[in-house]
Amino acid sequence: MQTQEESLGDVTVLTITGHLDTSSATPFESVLMEVIDRGERKVMVDCGPLEYVNSAGLKVFLLAAKKLETLDGQLVLCALSPSVLMVFEMIGFTRIMNIAASRDEGLRMFREQRAEA
Amino acid sequence: MKVKLSTRLILSVALPATLLFVGVLWFSSQRAVQRVIAGTEEQSKVTARYYAARLDAELSKVSKVPEMIALEVESLRFESESEIEAYLRHVVAGNPEIFGSCIAFEPGAFTPGKHFYAPYFYLHEGRPEFVQLGNPEYNYFNWEWYERPKQTDRRIWTEPYFDDGGGNAVMTTRSVPFHRNGAFWGVATIDIALTQLTKDAAAIEVANTGYAFIVSAKGRYVAFPDRAQIMKGSLTDSNPELARRMMSGEDGFRKTREPWRGEEAWIAFAPVQSGGFSLALVYPRREVLAQAAEFQFEQRAIAAIGILVLLGALYFGARSISRPITQLAAAAQQVAKGNLDHRLEIDAPLEEVRHLTYAFNKMTRDLQMRMQELRYTTTVKERYEGELNAARQIQMSLLPKRFPPFPERREFDIHAMVRPVREVGGDFYDFYLLEDDWLCFFVGDVSGKGVPAALFMAVTKTLLKASSSRPGAGAEMLSKVNNELCAQTDGGMFVTLCYALLDLRTGALEIGNAGHYSPICLHANGTVEAMETHSNVALGASTNLEYKVSTGQLAPGDALFLFTDGVTEALSREGAFYGAARLQIVLRDLATLPVEKVTRGVIQDVRAFCADREQSDDISVLAVRWRGPTLLN
Numbered sequence: 001m002q003t004q005e006e007s008l009g010d011v012t013v014l015t016i017t018g019h020l021d022t023s024s025a026t027p028f029e030s031v032l033m034e035v036i037d038r039g040e041r042k043v044m045v046d047c048g049p050l051e052y053v054n055s056a057g058l059k060v061f062l063l064a065a066k067k068l069e070t071l072d073g074q075l076v077l078c079a080l081s082p083s084v085l086m087v088f089e090m091i092g093f094t095r096i097m098n099i100a101a102s103r104d105e106g107l108r109m110f111r112e113q114r115a116e117a
Numbered sequence: 118m119k120v121k122l123s124t125r126l127i128l129s130v131a132l133p134a135t136l137l138f139v140g141v142l143w144f145s146s147q148r149a150v151q152r153v154i155a156g157t158e159e160q161s162k163v164t165a166r167y168y169a170a171r172l173d174a175e176l177s178k179v180s181k182v183p184e185m186i187a188l189e190v191e192s193l194r195f196e197s198e199s200e201i202e203a204y205l206r207h208v209v210a211g212n213p214e215i216f217g218s219c220i221a222f223e224p225g226a227f228t229p230g231k232h233f234y235a236p237y238f239y240l241h242e243g244r245p246e247f248v249q250l251g252n253p254e255y256n257y258f259n260w261e262w263y264e265r266p267k268q269t270d271r272r273i274w275t276e277p278y279f280d281d282g283g284g285n286a287v288m289t290t291r292s293v294p295f296h297r298n299g300a301f302w303g304v305a306t307i308d309i310a311l312t313q314l315t316k317d318a319a320a321i322e323v324a325n326t327g328y329a330f331i332v333s334a335k336g337r338y339v340a341f342p343d344r345a346q347i348m349k350g351s352l353t354d355s356n357p358e359l360a361r362r363m364m365s366g367e368d369g370f371r372k373t374r375e376p377w378r379g380e381e382a383w384i385a386f387a388p389v390q391s392g393g394f395s396l397a398l399v400y401p402r403r404e405v406l407a408q409a410a411e412f413q414f415e416q417r418a419i420a421a422i423g424i425l426v427l428l429g430a431l432y433f434g435a436r437s438i439s440r441p442i443t444q445l446a447a448a449a450q451q452v453a454k455g456n457l458d459h460r461l462e463i464d465a466p467l468e469e470v471r472h473l474t475y476a477f478n479k480m481t482r483d484l485q486m487r488m489q490e491l492r493y494t495t496t497v498k499e500r501y502e503g504e505l506n507a508a509r510q511i512q513m514s515l516l517p518k519r520f521p522p523f524p525e526r527r528e529f530d531i532h533a534m535v536r537p538v539r540e541v542g543g544d545f546y547d548f549y550l551l552e553d554d555w556l557c558f559f560v561g562d563v564s565g566k567g568v569p570a571a572l573f574m575a576v577t578k579t580l581l582k583a584s585s586s587r588p589g590a591g592a593e594m595l596s597k598v599n600n601e602l603c604a605q606t607d608g609g610m611f612v613t614l615c616y617a618l619l620d621l622r623t624g625a626l627e628i629g630n631a632g633h634y635s636p637i638c639l640h641a642n643g644t645v646e647a648m649e650t651h652s653n654v655a656l657g658a659s660t661n662l663e664y665k666v667s668t669g670q671l672a673p674g675d676a677l678f679l680f681t682d683g684v685t686e687a688l689s690r691e692g693a694f695y696g697a698a699r700l701q702i703v704l705r706d707l708a709t710l711p712v713e714k715v716t717r718g719v720i721q722d723v724r725a726f727c728a729d730r731e732q733s734d735d736i737s738v739l740a741v742r743w744r745g746p747t748l749l750n
Contacts, residue, residue, distance in 0.1 A: 022566075022733060054686060054734070055543075055564035055613065062564075062658055063609025091613055091632035092654030096662070 003031050011110055012040040013103070017049040020057030029060045036064065041073030044106045048079035053087055065097055074098065078106035122442065123435030131428055138420045146413045153409040154383065158370045161323075161385035161398050166368065168321055168329065169387035169396045172314060176274075176391035179214045179309050180291045184272070186305035187295040190220060198228060202236045202247065209238040209245045215307045216240055216288060219250060221257055222303035233257070239308070266294040266304045274392040277311055277333050279348045286310040287339060287348055289392060315340040315347065318396070327400045328377065334393030336360045342377055352376055359384065363395035375399045441470040445477060457485040508571035509537065515545060515575055520713065522548065527747045528621045529556060532712040533739035536683075536720055536732070544681045544735035545574045549582065554621050557585050560679040560739050561614035561633070564655075569608065576605055577612050577656065588618050591629045595653065595664035599631070602657035611657040615650075615679050617741075619671070624743050626669035626677070631656045634680060637701065639708040639715070639740075641674030645701050648677075673745025676712060678704060680719070683736035687723045690730045695723055712740040 001024035002017045012035055020028055035043055043064070047053075065075040078100040080088065088094050100106035120128075186208060195201045201220060209218050217239030224232045233251020240246075250257055257263050262275045275290040292306045314331065318340035321329040331340040336353040338346050352360035355376040362369060368387040375382035381402040388395050441463045451459040459481065463474045513535075520532050533546045543565060548558035561577060563570045580601050584594040595616070602612065613632040619625075628636065628648065632655030635648050651665040671677065680700070687695040700719070707718040716738045723736055 054682065055562060055611075056566075059564040059609045059611065061609075062611060066609060090634070090652060091611075091658075092652060093632075093658065095654055096659035 001028055003028065005031075005035070008044075008103075008107065011042040011044055011107060013044045013046055015046040015049065019052040020050060020060070021052065021054050022056040025056040025060050028057070029063065032060060032064045033067075036067055036071070036073070041068065041071060042076075042110050043068060043073065044076045044078055044103070044110075046079055046103060046106075047077055047081070047084055050081065050084055053084050055091070058087070058091055058093060061097065062093070074110060076100055076106040076109050078103050122439040123432060126435040126438075127428060127431050130431055131424070134427055135424055138424060142413075142416055142420050145416060146409070149412045149416075150406065150409045153405060153412075157383055157400055157405050158385070161383065161400055162368065162370055162387070164321075164323075165385040165387040165396055165398045168317075168398075169368075169389045172317060172331075172389045172394070172396065173391045175313070175317075176309075176389065179212070179307065180272075180274075180391055182208065182212055182215060182218070183291050183293040183305040183307045186218065186220060186307075187293045190303070190305060191295045191297070193297075198234070198236065201227075202238075205236055205238045206245050206247070209240060212307075214309060214313075216286075216310050217308040219306045219308075220303065221250065221263055221306070223301065224258070226297075226302055262290045262292040262306055263304055266292045267301055270294055270301065274334075276335050277337070277339050277348060280308075286312050287315065311339055314394075321398070323398045324400050324404050326404050327382075327398065329396060329398050330376070331389070331394050331396050332360070332363055334364060336364050339394060350376075355379075359386075359397075362386070363388075363397060366393075366395070372402070375401070438467065438470070441467070441474065445473060448477065448481075452481055452484070457481055457488060504568050505539075505566075508566070508568045511568070511571040511575060512537070512543075512545065515547070515578055517547065523550065526550075526621075528744055529619070530712045530742045530744070531556070531558065531740070532716045533558075533560075534716045534720055534737070536724075536736040538683075538732045538735050543570045543574065544683060544737040545578060546679070546737055546739050547578055547582070548739075548741075549585075551585060551587065551618070555588065556619045556621055556741065557617070558619070558679070558739060558741055559614055559616040560681055560737055561612050562681045562683075562735070562737075563610065563612045565608065565610045570610065573602075573606065573610050573612065573657075577602060577614070581614075581616070585618075588620065588625070588627045591616065591618060591627050591666040592664045595629050595631060595656070595666070596662065599654075599656045599662060599664065600660050603660040606657050611655040613655045613682075617677060617679070619677075619741065619743060621743070622746050624671040624673065624675070624745070626671060627666050628669055629653070629664065629666045631664065632658075634682065634685065634697075637678040637680075637704055638669070638671070639676040639678055639704055639742075641672060641709065643705065643708045645705045645708055647697070647701070671743045673743060674709075676708070676715065676740055676742035678715065678719075679739040679741075681735065681737040683732075683734040684719065684723055684738065686734065687727050687736065688730055688733060689726055690728050695726050699726070712742050715740045 001020055004015045006013050014032065014035065061077065068075045076098040079102055080099060088099065098109055100109055189204065195204065205218055205220060209215055217237060219235055219237040221235035227234050235250040235257050237248045237250045238245045265273050272293045275292065277287050277289040280286060280288045288308050288310055290306050290308050292304045294301060294304050296302050318329045318331050323329055328342045330338060332352045333339050336351045337348055338350050338352065341347050341350065352363065356373060359371060359373055363386050366388040370383065370385045372383050375384060383400045383402065383405060384397050386395055386397040444463055445461060448459055448461045461474045461477050463470060516535060522531065531548055535544050543563040546560045548556060551557050559581065563574045565573065580598045584598055586594065615633040615636055616629040617636065618627040628650050630650040631653045635650040637645060637647050639645055648669055650667040653664045654662050684700060685695055685697050703719060703722045707715045719738050720736060
C-alpha cells in the first residue's frame with residue numbers, strides 16, 4: 001500500500017496504490033486522519049490503482065467518511081476498479097458513501113454539495 | 118602464540134635498540150683503540166726523537182774534544198813527547214766527562230825509531246794517570262779504535278765495551294784521525310763512560326710500565342732495564358726485525374714483541390746520531406689498551422644504563438597501554454555478564470585509550486538504554502498480546518463448540534467451525550431455536566481487531582439474540598440492531614452478517630444479508646448454487662437504513678452453507694485468492710456428505726490452498742442440513 005497526495009483546488013486527493021488489507025489499514029488510517037486533522041474538509045481518495053480491499057480497509061473509509069460528516073466535510077471515493085467496487089457493493093457501502101466513477105465526477109460531487117448548501 | 122603487549126613492545130623496540138647500541142659501541146671502541154694507538158704513536162715518536170736528540174747532544178759535546186786534540190796535533194806545535202803528555206794530562210784533567218784520552222801515532226811517526234807511541238791519560242780516583250799504551254803486548258795498530266779511522270779516514274765511535282779494568286763501566290771510544298802532509302799520521306781518542314747514558318735512559322718515564330732501552334750499532338744493549346743484559350744481550354737475538362731497523366738508523370713505530378718481558382708492545386725508536394746508538398721506547402700493549410679500555414668501559418656503562426632506562430621506559434609505557442586494555446577487557450567481561458551499570462574509569466593520558474574508554478562507556482550506556490527499551494517493548498508487547506488473548510477468549514467463549522447441539526432434534530444437522538488467525542479475529546457465528554419450530558443461525562465478521570472488536574461482536578450477538586423473533590420480522594430486527602450498533606461504535610467499526618431463519622416444519626427460509634456473502638445451497642441431488650439474497654449495508658455503518666430480507670426454500674436433505682471472507686479471500690503462496698469459484702467446486706464434492714464433513718472439508722481445502730502461507734484472517738464456516746419434517750420424535 002502506497003499513497004500520494006495532491007491538491008486540486010480546495011480538494012485534497014489521495015491516490016492509493018496496491019493492497020489495502022488488515023496490515024496496511026493502520027498506516028492508511030494514519031495518512032487519512034492526518035489530512036483531516038490538519039483541516040482538509042474535501043477529501044477524495046482516488047482508488048484507481050487500488051487492487052484489493054477487505055473489511056479492515058473499508059473500516060478506514062467508513063471512519064473517515066463519518067468523521068468528515070461530523071465536521072461538515074465530505075469524503076469521495078473515485079475510480080474504483082470493478083473488483084474493489086464489488087467489495088463495496090457487497091458490504092453495501094455504495095449506498096452510504098460517495099462513490100464516483102472518475103476524478104471529474106468526484107470533483108462535481110463536491111460542487112453539487114456546495115450548490116446544495 | 119600468546120604474547121603480552123609489554124613483552125612484544127620490549128622485543129620489537131628494545132632488541133633492535135640493543136643491537137644498534139652494540140653496533141655503535143663496537144664501532145666507537147674500534148675508533149677509540151685506533152685513536153689511542155695513533156695518539157701513542159704520535160707521542161712516542163716525538164718522545165723518542167726528543168730523548169735521542171738529547172743523548173746525541175751530550176755525546177756530540179764530548180766528541181768535540183778529540184777533534185780539538187787532532188787539530189792541535191796537526192798544528193805541529195808539539196815537538197817533544199813531554200809536551201804532548203803535558204797537554205793530554207791537561208785535557209783529561211779539564212774535562213770531567215772524559216774518562217781517558219789517548220794520542221796514538223803511526224809506527225815511528227812522532228819519535229823516529231820508536232815503533233809504538235801512544236800516551237794515554239785516564240782518571241783514577243779523580244786524578245789523571247799516565248800509561249804508555251803501545252808495547253809489544255798491546256799492539257794498538259790492530260785495535261778497532263785505531264785501525265778503523267785509519268782505513269776509513271773517518272771519525273768513529275767504537276762499539277761500546279765493558280771496562281772492568283779502570284772504569285768498571287760501559288765505555289765507548291771516540292776516535293778521530295789526524296794527518297801530516299796529507300798522509301795518515303795517527304788518531305786522537307777519548308773514552309767516555311756510558312753510565313750517564315744508561316742513567317738517562319733509565320730516567321725516561323714511558324707510560325707506567327713501559328721502559329726505554331738503547332742499542333749499539335751492533336745491536337747490543339747499552340741501556341736496558343735488566344742490567345745483566347747490558348753489553349751481553351743483543352736485540353738481534355730477541356727481535357731481529359726490530360734490531361735490523363734500529364741498527365740501520367731508521368726511526369719508526371712498530372707493534373711487536375718487546376725484548377725484556379716478551380710481551381706485545383708498541384715500540385717507538387729513533388737513532389742517536391753520535392755513537393751509532395738507537396733509542397727505543399716501549400709501550401706495553403696492555404697499558405695502551407687500558408686507556409682505550411677505560412674509555413670503552415665508560416661507553417659500555419653508558420650504553421647499559423641507556424638500555425636499562427629504555428627497557429624501563431618501555432615497560433612502563435607498555436604497562437600504561439596494557440593496563441587500560443586489561444581494565445577494558447575486565448569491564449567487557451562485566452558487561453558480558455550483564456552488569457550494564459559498570460563504567461570504565463581510566464585516567465590514562467593516552468588519547469586513544471580515552472577515546473576507547475569513552476566509546477566503551479557510550480556502548481554500555483547505549484546497550485543499557487536498548488535493554489530498557491527492549492524490556493519496555495516486551496512489556497508493551499506482552500500487554501498487547503494479553504489483550505489479544507483476552508479478545509480471543511471473549512470471541513471463542515461466545516462461539517458454541519459443542520456438536521451436535523440439539524441431539525434430540527432429528528429435523529436438522531448443524532456444524533460450524535472457526536479457524537482463527539492469531540491476531541485479527543472478528544468472525545463469529547451462533548445458532549439457537551426459536552419457539553421450537555424455527556432454527557436461527559448466522560455467521561458474521563466484525564471489521565476490526567482486539568478487545569474492541571470482540572466486545573463489538575459480543576454486543577452484536579446479544580442484540581441479535583435479543584431481537585430475534587418469529588419469521589417476517591427479520592428486516593425490522595436488522596434495522597433495529599443496525600441503529601443500536603451505530604450508537605455503539607465511533608471507530609468506523611461495522612459488522613457483516615448473514616442471518617437465516619429456517620422453519621423446521623416446512624424448510625422455508627428467511628435470509629437477511631448485511632454486507633455479507635450470500636449463503637450457498639447444497640442440494641440433496643449434489644448440485645450447488647449460491648442463493649440470491651438482497652444485499653443490505655453492513656450493520657453499524659450508517660443509521661436509519663431500511664433492511665430487506667430474502668426468502669428461500671429448502672427441500673428435505675438440502676443444506677445451507679454459510680461462510681466468511683476468510684474462506685474466499687484466503688491467499689495462496691503465489692498471492693492468488695481462494696475465490697468463490699473454487700469454493701463452489703469443493704462444495705459440489707462435499708454436497709451430500711454429513712455437515713461436519715462439509716465444514717471440515719472446506720477448511721481442509723483452504724488450508725491446502727494456502728499451504729505454508731500464514732493465514733491472514735479468521736476462517737469461519739457453518740452448514741445446516743434440513744432433513745425434512747421428521748415426525749419420528
